[in-house]
Amino acid sequence: MRGAIKRFSKRQDFGAIASAGIIFIVFSVIDPSGWLSLSTLANVSHFSAILGFLAMGEALVLISKEIDLSLGSIYGLVGVAFITLAESLGIVGAFFAAMVLALLLGGINAFIIMRGNLPSMIVTLSTLFAYRGIIYVWTGGTIKSFSEAARAHWLTRLFGGEFFGIENAVVWAVLLLFILNTILQRTRTGNHLLAVGGDAESALSHGVNVVRTKSKAYLLAAGLAGLSGIITLCDKPQTHVTLGTLMELEAIASAVIGGCILTGGRGSVIGALIGAFIITSVRYELIALGAPSAWFITFVGIVLIVAVLFNQALSRWLLRSSA
Amino acid sequence: MSDTRPLIEMKNIDLIFGTFQALKDVSVSFDSGELVGLVGDNGAGKTTLIRILCGMHAPTNGEVYFDGQKINRFNPRLAIDLGIETIQQAVGLCNNLSIARNFYLGREPVKRRFGLPFLDFEKMRKKSESVIREFGLRENVSADDEVEILSGGERQSIKIGHAVEFKNRVIIMDEPTNHLSVREREHVNRLAVQLKEQGLLVIYITHAINQVHGISDRIVILENGEKITDIKSRDCTAEELINIIRHGGRVGLAENRG
Numbered sequence: 229m230r231g232a233i234k235r236f237s238k239r240q241d242f243g244a245i246a247s248a249g250i251i252f253i254v255f256s257v258i259d260p261s262g263w264l265s266l267s268t269l270a271n272v273s274h275f276s277a278i279l280g281f282l283a284m285g286e287a288l289v290l291i292s293k294e295i296d297l298s299l300g301s302i303y304g305l306v307g308v309a310f311i312t313l314a315e316s317l318g319i320v321g322a323f324f325a326a327m328v329l330a331l332l333l334g335g336i337n338a339f340i341i342m343r344g345n346l347p348s349m350i351v352t353l354s355t356l357f358a359y360r361g362i363i364y365v366w367t368g369g370t371i372k373s374f375s376e377a378a379r380a381h382w383l384t385r386l387f388g389g390e391f392f393g394i395e396n397a398v399v400w401a402v403l404l405l406f407i408l409n410t411i412l413q414r415t416r417t418g419n420h421l422l423a424v425g426g427d428a429e430s431a432l433s434h435g436v437n438v439v440r441t442k443s444k445a446y447l448l449a450a451g452l453a454g455l456s457g458i459i460t461l462c463d464k465p466q467t468h469v470t471l472g473t474l475m476e477l478e479a480i481a482s483a484v485i486g487g488c489i490l491t492g493g494r495g496s497v498i499g500a501l502i503g504a505f506i507i508t509s510v511r512y513e514l515i516a517l518g519a520p521s522a523w524f525i526t527f528v529g530i531v532l533i534v535a536v537l538f539n540q541a542l543s544r545w546l547l548r549s550s551a
Numbered sequence: 552m553s554d555t556r557p558l559i560e561m562k563n564i565d566l567i568f569g570t571f572q573a574l575k576d577v578s579v580s581f582d583s584g585e586l587v588g589l590v591g592d593n594g595a596g597k598t599t600l601i602r603i604l605c606g607m608h609a610p611t612n613g614e615v616y617f618d619g620q621k622i623n624r625f626n627p628r629l630a631i632d633l634g635i636e637t638i639q640q641a642v643g644l645c646n647n648l649s650i651a652r653n654f655y656l657g658r659e660p661v662k663r664r665f666g667l668p669f670l671d672f673e674k675m676r677k678k679s680e681s682v683i684r685e686f687g688l689r690e691n692v693s694a695d696d697e698v699e700i701l702s703g704g705e706r707q708s709i710k711i712g713h714a715v716e717f718k719n720r721v722i723i724m725d726e727p728t729n730h731l732s733v734r735e736r737e738h739v740n741r742l743a744v745q746l747k748e749q750g751l752l753v754i755y756i757t758h759a760i761n762q763v764h765g766i767s768d769r770i771v772i773l774e775n776g777e778k779i780t781d782i783k784s785r786d787c788t789a790e791e792l793i794n795i796i797r798h799g800g801r802v803g804l805a806e807n808r809g
Contacts, residue, residue, distance in 0.1 A: 410669075414669045414670050415661075415668065415669060415670060416659045416661065416668070416670065418670075419648070419652055419656065419659055419670065420656075422645070422647060422648055422652075423645045423648060423652075423653075423656055425647070426645040426646060426647035426648060427642075427644070427645040427646060427647070429641075429642050430642050430643050430644055430645050430656075431645060431656065431657075432607075432627055433605070433607075433627060433637060433639070433642050433643055434627075434631070434643075434656040434657030434658075435627050435628040435631040435657040435658075436656065436657050437628075493645070493646075493647035494647055
């Protein structure tokens with residue numbers, strides 16, 4: 229029992245799990261009628277899932293000791309592509325085309341970084357602007373939306389609807405969490421991701437293909453960001469040019485709250501999803517409690533710092549008490 | 552002819568990085584069951600030479616033969632498939648992974664479930680656990696512990712155990728005893744001799760002749776990217792060899808050759 233507790237407390241995502249629990253309890257105590265209502269929990273879990281897709285992808289990229297700043301733009305561009313292409317390709321065709329686009333955008337990131345041997349921070353900062361720019365060019369700044377028929381289409385419902393009162397976005401997030409966590413913890417690809425992030429040269433000396441492994445992380449992250457964009461628009465089928473702006477930074481914040489470190493090799497997709505929950509619920513509850521919404525972005529910053537400090541203090545305290 | 556053929560033959564190797572020539576016309580061969588000391592000062596080209604053997608660099612000019620086969624492509628995977636394993640001080644183990652995960656890095660065993668390949672943790676633990684015991688790690692170290700907690704000697708032991716476990720033919724040890732305690736150093740050197748006695752080719756790289764003179768069959772000295780000496784260990788004393796390095800190869804070899 230002691231061993232199990234010790235193992236659990238040594239998890240990368242332990243701090244995030246503990247924080248999320250504390251936040252949930254505190255909000256339940258100070259705002260029982262607002263926080264514990266079905267509509268609040270549905271909204272918070274829905275927005276957590278949307279951000280969570282990006283956070284999980286970002287976690288994989290961070291674990292492989294890279295960073296992707298373009299996920300917010302990929303999210304927006306793929307969403308726009310899904311809505312825009314639906315007119316000519318139909319919903320199903322647009323879905324597949326948009327997902328291919330997502331992988332293409334991630335592939336471009338990976339290709340430039342790996343081939344050019346360039347820092348991912350610079351390359352994905354460039355593609356953050358470039359991909360966002362394409363949204364402006366493509367939409368001309370106009371708002372696009374689905375017809376009534378498209379809103380009722382089965383695929384739109386599959387991603388945007390509800391399942392016994394639970395938003396489908398949440399179901400998809402949990403499903404992908406399970407898949408990604410299994411990949412990371414129990415497959416060769418996962419072992420290579422961790423190894424490449426921890427010590428690329430040692431991984432290479434064992435014949436691990438560093439370029440291919442890191443590229444997989446970029447592709448997965450872009451695919452998840454694209455899927456998140458599609459899921460968002462299936463729920464509210466209307467695009468605007470700022471769709472997903474700053475989301476890459478919230479995703480990085482979520483992943484870091486969830487136990488990822490920027491020096492690579494450590495992190496958890498479970499933690500990243502919980503990190504997304506923490507950011508989303510703090511935002512939601514602060515606004516519900518009457519804090520001005522304009523302050524939200526400041527709160528994200530504060531939450532990030534507090535969470536990281538809490539993580540650190542917690543692991544130090546556990547280390548001391550278990551010794 | 553085939554039994555006298557060297558396991559590894561490097562012919563007239565040049566390696567140029569930009570404007571810097573790291574290796575100049577180096578020709579050297581290695582046999583199975585031999586422990587060769589590859590010696591030279593820092594920057595002499597020892598590590599660069601073996602980086603070709605482990606596929607990290609391709610030579611600018613020259614040819615490499617492994618077991619009589621000419622090597623045309625240089626990549627780490629091929630070196631691993633040929634059974635060449637390099638043991639380096641700073642490289643080879645990922646600190647953030649458990650011993651079991653490190654042990655099988657790059658060739659993880661998988662077990663199929665629902666047709667999908669999952670890591671076979673049971674096998675990974677069992678094998679690495681036996682190596683931990685066999686190669687003299689602390690009693691309380693388990694296969695699930697992260698490599699981060701191991702001492703320098705324990706790390707080297709894991710790498711050597713890894714090399715033995717995967718039935719390699721060539722073990723390259725790059726400064727394997729740096730930063731080790733005296734006891735750990737002797738332990739590692741004993742393992743090197745054991746590997747050789749099992750018929751493996753062991754290339755032992757060091758800048759300290761005394762380290763390797765006593766245990767090696769042959770000493771190859773590099774200086775400024777050139778091979779300046781290649782001599783049986785029993786035909787010379789460590790002092791004579793140190794003298795050669797001290798004078799950068801300008802002292803003739805004739806007086807050293809028996």
